[in-house]
Amino acid sequence: MSNIRVLVGTKKGAFILTSDGKRKRWDVNGPHFGGWELYHLKASPVDPNRIYASQTSSWFGQVIQRSDDGGKTWTPPGTKPEDLMGPDGMPTGTSNMFAYDTSIETGRPLTTHQWYDGTQKPWEFKRVWHLEPSLTDPETVYAGVEDAALFRSTDGGKTWRELAGLREVKGSLWQPGAGGLCLHTIMLDPADPQRIYVAISAAGAFRTGDGGKTWQPINKGLRSNYELPDPDADVGHCVHRIAMHPSRPNVLFMQKHWDVLRSDDAGQSWHEISGDLPSDFGFPIDVHAHEPNTIYVVPIKSDSEHFPPDGKLRVYRSRTGGNEWEPLTKGLPQQHCYVNVLRDAMAVDHLDPCGIYFGTTGGQIYGSADGGDSWEPIVRDLPAVLSVEVQTLP
Amino acid sequence: MIRVVLPQHLRTLARADGEVQLDVPGPVTQRAVLDALERRYPMLRGTIRDHVTLKRRPFIRFFACERDLSHESLDSPLPEAVAQGKEPLLIVGAMAGG
Numbered sequence: 001m002s003n004i005r006v007l008v009g010t011k012k013g014a015f016i017l018t019s020d021g022k023r024k025r026w027d028v029n030g031p032h033f034g035g036w037e038l039y040h041l042k043a044s045p046v047d048p049n050r051i052y053a054s055q056t057s058s059w060f061g062q063v064i065q066r067s068d069d070g071g072k073t074w075t076p077p078g079t080k081p082e083d084l085m086g087p088d089g090m091p092t093g094t095s096n097m098f099a100y101d102t103s104i105e106t107g108r109p110l111t112t113h114q115w116y117d118g119t120q121k122p123w124e125f126k127r128v129w130h131l132e133p134s135l136t137d138p139e140t141v142y143a144g145v146e147d148a149a150l151f152r153s154t155d156g157g158k159t160w161r162e163l164a165g166l167r168e169v170k171g172s173l174w175q176p177g178a179g180g181l182c183l184h185t186i187m188l189d190p191a192d193p194q195r196i197y198v199a200i201s202a203a204g205a206f207r208t209g210d211g212g213k214t215w216q217p218i219n220k221g222l223r224s225n226y227e228l229p230d231p232d233a234d235v236g237h238c239v240h241r242i243a244m245h246p247s248r249p250n251v252l253f254m255q256k257h258w259d260v261l262r263s264d265d266a267g268q269s270w271h272e273i274s275g276d277l278p279s280d281f282g283f284p285i286d287v288h289a290h291e292p293n294t295i296y297v298v299p300i301k302s303d304s305e306h307f308p309p310d311g312k313l314r315v316y317r318s319r320t321g322g323n324e325w326e327p328l329t330k331g332l333p334q335q336h337c338y339v340n341v342l343r344d345a346m347a348v349d350h351l352d353p354c355g356i357y358f359g360t361t362g363g364q365i366y367g368s369a370d371g372g373d374s375w376e377p378i379v380r381d382l383p384a385v386l387s388v389e390v391q392t393l394p
Numbered sequence: 395m396i397r398v399v400l401p402q403h404l405r406t407l408a409r410a411d412g413e414v415q416l417d418v419p420g421p422v423t424q425r426a427v428l429d430a431l432e433r434r435y436p437m438l439r440g441t442i443r444d445h446v447t448l449k450r451r452p453f454i455r456f457f458a459c460e461r462d463l464s465h466e467s468l469d470s471p472l473p474e475a476v477a478q479g480k481e482p483l484l485i486v487g488a489m490a491g492g
Contacts, residue, residue, distance in 0.1 A: 035403055059453040059487040060403060060441040076407075076437045097445040 005391040009038035012383035023369040047138035054128035078158035101164035114175035132186035144183035163212035177202035199239040218267030245292035255285040273322025284346035289354040293321040307338040331375035344387035359385025397482035408435040422477035425468040457484040
């Protein structure tokens with residue numbers, strides 16, 4: 001029988017939740033890296049025991065951790081003795097070094113972006129928001145960082161190189177939103193290894209068709225009436241999350257700052273599918289593992305009030321690819337609930353029926369083993385949850 | 395031997411118990427001590443000072459002999475008591491309470 005492993009990143013450490021395929025009884029293991037912010041953990045789909053983690057701190061900066069035994073032990077990549085010494089006797093381990101590419105050889109060096117006062121500000125690395133392991137090679141992993149850029153490692157996280165072409169897509173116009181100028185979503189197309197989608201807060205969605213050398217904005221159809229002076233601008237839209245089903249990589253679903261949208265042409269154009277949602281503001285969006293037209297969002301009252309409408313925590317499910325939504329409430333608090341669900345904090349397993357999981361800023365992890373019809377808290381009192389990923393293990 | 399006290403989170407990251415003792419060749423400066431520390435504990439690279447600029451991270455402080463040395467030049471000699479191993483160099487996470 002399959003097993004389920006849920007990887008949880010929180011404001012104060014990482015937790016690993018495991019269960020058998022019944023998904024009734026859970027073991028909670030952690031905190032790992034207690035006291036640090038764990039923005040994201042994700043495992044390689046081709047080597048499920050290899051897990052990459054982004055460990056960060058306002059004091060001590062960025063650390064990348066890697067486990068090769070399913071989360072039992074962790075090491076910053078490149079700190080084994082054979083990795084350590086360069087010709088000058090200094091350690092060569094640089095797994096936490098994210099240096100923006102300003103070299104002439106790779107194109108026009110871009111060094112600044114828009115700042116709040118209208119001036120240009122130098123790009124400055126702050127943290128890794130999201131790690132996306134390759135679909136085919138356990139040594140290759142992508143990192144989405146703040147200030148927004150995309151990095152790739154091809155040596156298991158020991159060293160990182162920026163895919164700098166992304167910032168040439170009007171990067172000088174990008175301006176941080178309230179959450180920072182962060183690249184938070186990376187989606188690898190399972191049908192085309194050269195195609196990658198990314199999304200950046202207050203900049204928009206972007207796509208490459210050549211493995212990351214050149215990029216184009218894919219924001220046609222997005223409207224930001226109150227956030228941008230030109231509601232239909234090429235860049236500047238505050239995309240919160242994008243999701244796809246691996247069987248249909250041309251169909252994308254987006255939770256924007258306001259509005260839930262859908263694209264049927266790989267992001268060339270978008271149309272709104274908010275339909276009858278009580279609020280179309282929110283952060284996460286995800287797709288059912290076996291039903292490509294079944295999608296999930298968590299409506300939040302507004303950009304001014306980051307909590308569920310009416311104090312009721314409701315996941316909304318559409319079985320029609322959008323527009324018609326049903327509230328899923330069984331097992332979720334329906335009064336006095338004022339938590340948020342952040343953009344990377346929802347995931348699905350691949351069992352049948354499909355399991356859905358999400359974490360809240362109140363420290364609860366909720367799971368559904370029946371496609372969302374009913375929910376149970378797996379654990380209630382973790383630190384604020386930043387991210388949730390799920391592995392379905394043989 | 396030069397004695398260095400790390401904050402708890404960096405001790406955990408370095409898997410070091412208690413005070414760290416370092417052999418620092420040549421003049422005992424902040425730069426020489428940090429070089430020796432990172433050579434011995436490479437996972438600390440980037441956590442105390444920037445990889446490229448080698449500037450101290452904003453919320454890190456260096457104390458020794460009841461003095462704040464955070465704003466001293468990287469190449470100034472550390473106090474004699476630190477150089478002689480009588481007193482430790484304290485690497486401290488700055489207070490950021492609320």
